[in-house]
Amino acid sequence: MKRKIAFISEHASPLATLGGVDSGGQNVYVGELARQLADIGYAVDIFTRWDNPNLPHVISWLTDVRVIHIEAGPTEFVEKERLFAYMPEFARNMISFMIQEETPYDLVHANFWMSGWVAMEVKKTLSVPFVITFHALGAIRKIHQGEQDKFPAERIDVERLIVQEADQVLAECPQDVDDLMQHYDASRDKITLVPCGFNPNEFYPLDRLLARMVLNLPAQDHIILQLGRMVPRKGVDNVVRALGRMNSTSTTVRLIVVGGESDDITTECNPEIARLQGIAAEAGVSDRVIFAGRKNRDMLKYYYAAADVFITTPWYEPFGITPLEAMACGTPVIGANVGGIKYSVVDGKTGYLVPPQDPDALAARLETLLSSPALLEEMKKNAILRVNTFFTWSRVAALAGKLYERVLQSYQPRELQHKRALDLVEHAFDQAREVFMQSKQVLSGPILEAAEMITEAFRQNKKVLICGNGGSAAESQHLAAELVGRFELSSRKALPAIALTADSSILTAWSNDFGYEQVFARQVEAIGHAGDILFCFTTSGQSANITEALKTALHKNMTCITLTGKDGGEAAQYAHVNIQVPSYSTPRIQEMHLHILHTLCTLIETHLFARRKRESVPAAVLSDTL
Numbered sequence: 001m002k003r004k005i006a007f008i009s010e011h012a013s014p015l016a017t018l019g020g021v022d023s024g025g026q027n028v029y030v031g032e033l034a035r036q037l038a039d040i041g042y043a044v045d046i047f048t049r050w051d052n053p054n055l056p057h058v059i060s061w062l063t064d065v066r067v068i069h070i071e072a073g074p075t076e077f078v079e080k081e082r083l084f085a086y087m088p089e090f091a092r093n094m095i096s097f098m099i100q101e102e103t104p105y106d107l108v109h110a111n112f113w114m115s116g117w118v119a120m121e122v123k124k125t126l127s128v129p130f131v132i133t134f135h136a137l138g139a140i141r142k143i144h145q146g147e148q149d150k151f152p153a154e155r156i157d158v159e160r161l162i163v164q165e166a167d168q169v170l171a172e173c174p175q176d177v178d179d180l181m182q183h184y185d186a187s188r189d190k191i192t193l194v195p196c197g198f199n200p201n202e203f204y205p206l207d208r209l210l211a212r213m214v215l216n217l218p219a220q221d222h223i224i225l226q227l228g229r230m231v232p233r234k235g236v237d238n239v240v241r242a243l244g245r246m247n248s249t250s251t252t253v254r255l256i257v258v259g260g261e262s263d264d265i266t267t268e269c270n271p272e273i274a275r276l277q278g279i280a281a282e283a284g285v286s287d288r289v290i291f292a293g294r295k296n297r298d299m300l301k302y303y304y305a306a307a308d309v310f311i312t313t314p315w316y317e318p319f320g321i322t323p324l325e326a327m328a329c330g331t332p333v334i335g336a337n338v339g340g341i342k343y344s345v346v347d348g349k350t351g352y353l354v355p356p357q358d359p360d361a362l363a364a365r366l367e368t369l370l371s372s373p374a375l376l377e378e379m380k381k382n383a384i385l386r387v388n389t390f391f392t393w394s395r396v397a398a399l400a401g402k403l404y405e406r407v408l409q410s411y412q413p414r415e416l417q418h419k420r421a422l423d424l425v426e427h428a429f430d431q432a433r434e435v436f437m438q439s440k441q442v443l444s445g446p447i448l449e450a451a452e453m454i455t456e457a458f459r460q461n462k463k464v465l466i467c468g469n470g471g472s473a474a475e476s477q478h479l480a481a482e483l484v485g486r487f488e489l490s491s492r493k494a495l496p497a498i499a500l501t502a503d504s505s506i507l508t509a510w511s512n513d514f515g516y517e518q519v520f521a522r523q524v525e526a527i528g529h530a531g532d533i534l535f536c537f538t539t540s541g542q543s544a545n546i547t548e549a550l551k552t553a554l555h556k557n558m559t560c561i562t563l564t565g566k567d568g569g570e571a572a573q574y575a576h577v578n579i580q581v582p583s584y585s586t587p588r589i590q591e592m593h594l595h596i597l598h599t600l601c602t603l604i605e606t607h608l609f610a611r612r613k614r615e616s617v618p619a620a621v622l623s624d625t626l
């Protein structure tokens with residue numbers, strides 16, 4: 001079955017690009033990525049705010065791509081800066097749509113911070129994992145826009161929370177990776193670099209003269225192009241000023257500015273154009289700046305191809321799709337050395353990078369490029385190759401698809417994780433109960449026998465040497481402590497027991513100099529006497545240092561007691577009494593060993609100090625004799 005992905009793009013619908021109008025990068029991103037994902041086998045639903053009453057609730061846009069309009073606030077255009085208040089309603093309505101779907105969604109891909117907020121709600125309610133492409137980060141925007149930033153103050157905190165809750169964050173360029181880590185404390189492994197792309201069927205090299213003919217532009221002049229949204233941060237004024245700073249050449253240099261609030265380029269409709277016209281007049285270049293207004297998307301390739309150089313010098317740019325489109329049409333780019341532009345444009349190869357808001361630097365690079373047809377030609381080739389290798393939407397979709405699979409593979413919804421954890425806990429209890437019950441059946445005899453042997457040894461003034469590895473080393477010390485100290489009696493005589501695991505100097509020296517196998521045997525040889533007990537804890541019965549110790553003990557006529565499990569191993573063969581827990585699970589065997597250790601202590605204390613009352617007997621009435 002196809003993976004079903006829910007895109008959320010609360011303010012940017014892919015349908016906005018259908019009218020031919022070049023809307024923001026996010027509309028293009030969402031539409032193109034969905035289209036390409038469908039091509040490689042995903043089913044994508046794009047959830048976007050219902051902002052036009054003439055549109056139906058659900059539109060089957062392409063094969064396997066639907067656009068779902070979600071009611072949230074008035075069914076009309078609302079500036080994105082005022083949309084956050086409607087996101088709870090968006091989340092509620094989106095969740096009820098998702099619940100009613102026959103096939104469940106596998107993953108949510110949120111776009112922009114408000115969609116990220118919705119994605120968190122969806123994850124909380126339906127346990128669907130989510131990834132996010134922020135497209136722009138509030139913290140970075142704040143640095144550059146300051147007071148002009150009209151988004152709600154909580155944006156940055158919400159983004160920070162999203163970074164924590166998201167299963168993966170898609171960064172669009174290396175700068176985005178750095179920003180996420182530096183301003184949002186994102187860990188590097190939460191971030192995957194997935195750039196933006198362009199569509200090679202839409203943007204491809206065209207003959208320059210033909211393009212100029214189509215647009216009715218002069219064939220002989222140098223043409224530089226600025227294309228994109230007309231907002232101050234895009235630095236269009238910088239390009240106008242640079243034109244004024246260029247040294248005059250025999251060929252006329254013209255700047256074409258494409259973009260604006262509407263197709264109508266009157267200044268009443270476009271206050272930004274009015275401002276730029278003022279700057280052009282100041283710079284003395286009014287006659288060489290052409291404001292072309294907003295253009296249909298299918299016309300953009302002619303503008304890119306008609307230009308000798310494409311310019312984009314914003315103050316900052318999360319990614320910037322226009323440089324890709326220009327390069328795809330074979331036009332070198334001079335871009336600001338910021339954000340995604342410094343990733344897509346390779347300085348000196350596919351164009352140049354310049355500081356933003358520096359018209360002199362831009363003018364100098366323009367002069368270099370326009371004066372060298374050979375350089376322009378080489379950069380053109382490099383540009384076409386670079387964008388077609390790294391930045392097609394199909395490659396972007398392949399990267400995104402890989403990322404989705406990675407997230408889905410590692411994702412276990414919280415409920416499932418909890419259920420699995422609970423199962424594990426209950427299973428451990430059940431297993432332990434089982435081992436206890438079976439041990440009761442088969443171990444009571446050997447336990448009594450071992451207790452008798454130890455008691456008798458103590459009566460003969462003999463001692464107990466105890467050993468084991470790992471957890472069993474801890475039990476060895478545990479048993480020694482109970483015997484030397486006291487167990488259930490409030491006071492009694494000390495019993496001679498030594499854990500052979502406790503002297504780190506002996507252990508390290510002997511294992512370091514002669515090998516680990518003899519560490520216990522050596523100690524048995526040193527302090528063991530005939531009649532003493534060697535008490536070994538080993539779950540497998542196969543630890544060589546234990547079997548060596550047993551052999552030495554037998555040699556010295558000591559009594560050997562083993563606490564084992566599994567099949568008893570080699571150790572069982574050397575034991576006078578082997579208490580073999582009927583289980584093959586090391587931890588369950590160890591737990592049983594601890595229980596048996598305590599039972600042995602109870603028995604030994606009872607045998608040796610039968611007249612003493614447990615716990616309640618005051619120390620003063622107890623004598624120090626056996």
Ligand SMILES: O=C(CO)[C@@H](O)[C@H](O)[C@H](O)[C@H](O)COP(=O)(O)O
Binds near residue numbers: 472590
């Ligand atoms: O506590 C545990 C496992 O629960 C471990 O430390 C475990 O005791 C060690 O792996 C031992 O080396 C196992 O030795 P043995 O019980 O097979 O003689």
Ligand SMILES: [Zn+2]
Binds near residue numbers: 471587590
């Ligand atoms: Zn353990």
